[in-house]
Amino acid sequence: MRKKVVAGNWKMNSTIDEAKKLTSEVVGILSKEKQNDAVVVLCPPYPYLGMTRRDIGDSQISVGAQNCHEADSGAYTGEVSTTMVKGMGAEYVIIGHSERREYFNESDELLAKKVSKVLAADLIPIFCCGESLEIRESGNHLDFVKQQLTQGIFHLNATEMEKLIIAYEPIWAIGTGKTASSDQAQEMHKELRDHLATKFGDEIAEQTPILYGGSVKPANAVEIFGQPDVDGGLVGGASLNSRDFADIVKAI
Numbered sequence: 302m303r304k305k306v307v308a309g310n311w312k313m314n315s316t317i318d319e320a321k322k323l324t325s326e327v328v329g330i331l332s333k334e335k336q337n338d339a340v341v342v343l344c345p346p347y348p349y350l351g352m353t354r355r356d357i358g359d360s361q362i363s364v365g366a367q368n369c370h371e372a373d374s375g376a377y378t379g380e381v382s383t384t385m386v387k388g389m390g391a392e393y394v395i396i397g398h399s400e401r402r403e404y405f406n407e408s409d410e411l412l413a414k415k416v417s418k419v420l421a422a423d424l425i426p427i428f429c430c431g432e433s434l435e436i437r438e439s440g441n442h443l444d445f446v447k448q449q450l451t452q453g454i455f456h457l458n459a460t461e462m463e464k465l466i467i468a469y470e471p472i473w474a475i476g477t478g479k480t481a482s483s484d485q486a487q488e489m490h491k492e493l494r495d496h497l498a499t500k501f502g503d504e505i506a507e508q509t510p511i512l513y514g515g516s517v518k519p520a521n522a523v524e525i526f527g528q529p530d531v532d533g534g535l536v537g538g539a540s541l542n543s544r545d546f547a548d549i550v551k552a553i
């Protein structure tokens with residue numbers, strides 16, 4: 302059985318007080334209502350990582366960072382290393398979010414280095430991929446996203462690959478209220494799993510969680526998560542509302 306995962310990507314949102322309130326509400330609701338074995342990850346902004354980890358206490362929720370630098374340490378003003386996020390209690394790191402690729406010019410080559418660095422620190426990468434509307438409309442989306450995997454993670458060995466989580470996030474569905482249909486999500490996820498199998502073999506491909514991201518809401522989560530190759534979600538906007546986020550977790 303593949304692991305099911307729901308991760309909340311808070312992006313650059315929330316004051317410290319809002320972050321504390323959100324965490325305590327999510328912990329409170331899930332401790333009463335969660336009945337599945339989905340892995341739940343909260344990815345707050347860097348400054349709140351340690352606080353969020355402490356506020357979660359001993360409930361079964363993990364913390365993840367939204368990014369990290371590819372070097373161990375050094376003169377990189379404003380950057381944050383894997384050792385730092387790990388020291389704050391993070392277990393996961395989102396790598397290659399489309400907002401990092403687009404606004405911070407993160408290339409496939411750089412992301413390949415980041416993925417390796419995250420794994421070397423014994424953290425779990427949530428490796429993001431996904432096409433723009435223009436690419437979707439050109440009909441090249443399947444090849445484009447497969448290429449992102451080839452460039453970003455095909456240098457890994459089998460032991461490393463066994464730890465990785467993939468998140469497919471079509472850019473045209475992020476923050477737009479428009480989701481991929483469950484058929485579109487399933488088509489891409491299946492294609493990505495088959496692509497993983499060509500490099501890492503069927504067993505690893507079968508056990509790699511592939512999450513869907515892009516306007517996941519309580520109202521659409523059941524249908525999207527019901528697809529055979531969709532193993533959970535990477536949730537942006539709806540993860541800032543404790544009730545919505547908990548309902549999405551429960552939809553697994």
Ligand code: 13P
Pocket residue numbers: 310398470474475476477478514515516517535536537538539
């Ligand atoms: P939304 O859920 O707000 O569309 O964001 C998705 C996302 O980018 C998660 O990483």
